[in-house]
Amino acid sequence: MNLLTITPSQVRSRLLLREEMALLDLRHEAAYATGHPLFAANMAVGRIALEAEIRLPRKDAPIVVYDDGEGLVAEAARHFAALGYSDIRELDGGLEAWRNAGFEIFIDVNSYAKAFGELVESRRHTPSLSAEEVAGLLSNKADIRILDVRRPDEYTTMNIPGSVSVPGAELVLRAGHVAPDSATTIVVNCAGRTRSIIGAQSLINAGVANKVVALRNGTMGWTLANQTLEHRADRRGGIGQFEGARDQAREVAYRAGVRHLNPHETAVLEADKTRTLYRFDVRPVEDYAAGHLKGFRHYPGGQLVQEIDMAAPVRGARILLTDDRGVRADMTASWLAQMAFEVYVIEGGYDDALEIGPPQILPKPDPSHRYRRPYEGTEASRDAMQAYFDWEYGLVEQLRRDGTHGFFVI
Known part of the structure; x- marks a missing residue:
């Protein structure tokens, strides 16, 4: 199938204007971690059938795919088309064109949360x-x-x-x-x-x-x-x-620009099919399993902030959070809002009938395809740890050079 293309400069413009777009790197995670644009999310071509409908809930959202010369785009386009996705474009020239345009390349995973x-x-x-x-x-x-x-x-x-x-x-x-x-x-x-x-x-x-x-x-x-x-x-x-923790958490969310909705207002938000909406329950897994609002995916708040590129790869999407105690949702929302997402917190809803059962868990990738983080487990070398820190210390300057992030800090 013939795909429309989009240039690196056009992708950058969309990021600057905060238009909805999922920029997807089709390589295995280990290759993705060697370098990618700041807001590129990893979705290996062999995992599209597993992940797409969970991570990309709106099927007419703009999706831009690329590889680094491996020839993965055509196969990815077929997978997305089979699932009903309708707005797929290829990054013209792939990752090499992004490099040649002089745009920043970020290594590692969860890069923009770390930055x-x-x-x-x-x-x-x-x-x-x-x-x-x-x-x-x-x-x-x-x-x-x-x-x-x-x-x-x-x-x-x-x-x-x-x-x-x-x-x-x-x-x-x-x-x-x-x-x-x-x-x-x-x-x-x-x-x-x-x-x-x-x-x-x-x-x-x-x-x-x-x-x-x-x-x-x-x-x-x-x-x-x-x-x-x-x-x-x-x-x-x-x-x-x-x-005062509850009131303080609400105040922090307010200062970050988070909006609070009642269930009726939430229904209006959910009915808008022109925008991507992610719905996350940020409580611990045992609370979620005991009873959760229908349609909300489990993602503990701290991990959601760290792994937002994995959880919500559509940059410019809306995010709706729920938490029966409020504090966790407010604090999580405050950080996502500062990362330039449009974030809402739903108030109430737990007096109605709840769904019971464990969260849906995506199968883990083949270990040979996974990037081995230097901060996990007990086997990373000291050199790898130090190199990781050297990279992190340079991220603020790299953000400045990239210029697309839109982050603010309250």
Whole structure:
């Protein structure tokens, strides 16, 4: 089939104007991670039948596909056409044309969320402590609590000794339980940088009275500092909001431009078929399984911010979040809005009939096709960890050169 083409300059213009578009890299993830445009999402050609209808909910949304000379575009176009997608274009000249136009190439995965995290730290000067400083505080039995904001399975694999698992969007909801004394210093950590920066700044934005710092460079930084990690821990933070947390979270969302809708207003939004709408339930998986609003996909808030290119590859789409307690949705929405999405939070709806059951989970790709992140597991080399940090430290400058992001920081 003959595809219409779109030039790199036209793609860039659409990004600058915030028009809806899914820019899709058709290579395997390992190849995608070697370099791609900032807002390109990975959808390997062999996974289109598995992923497209979940990740691309509007079938007439503009989709631009490319490869790097592998000849994947025609096959991808056939897959999309078979599924009913109607607006497919090929990036004229592929990734090589993007390079030749002088536009920025970003490596790794979840690149624009990571770049946004670096921008937040740069703009807000999010406080942090080194691994050596935190280890010293632990050794001296200082009044600190370490909150690990990664997924529970990541925490179980390895964690900072004594830390408690409080996945990202749960922080404002649970910090008052884990650190009830405002004199306690809260140290937020992830595996590297992004989630700890966003987590620490979430607590600061929400007005927690405690001193809050990020553990600089996370478990990777801890390893590079020759500190010992704990394994197979199972400490979970319970629900306990600090004073004023609910109102503060709402205020943070308001300042970011998040809009709140009642169920009737949500129905009007859902009826608009001219725009892509993503609907996410940002609660923990056990809450979702116990009862969730129909049509909402499960995606815990902290991971949603980190993996927004995977969850919502249509740049310029609308996002609707739900959470029976409100706090998690408001804090998650505040970050997505700052990443230039049009974000809404639905209020209520949990008194009606709910769907019960576990979330739909996409099959994992073949391990040989997957990019091995230097911050996961326990086997990454020290050189790989350091190279990763060197890249992250340069992301703010790379954002400036790219110029398409539209991010702001409240």
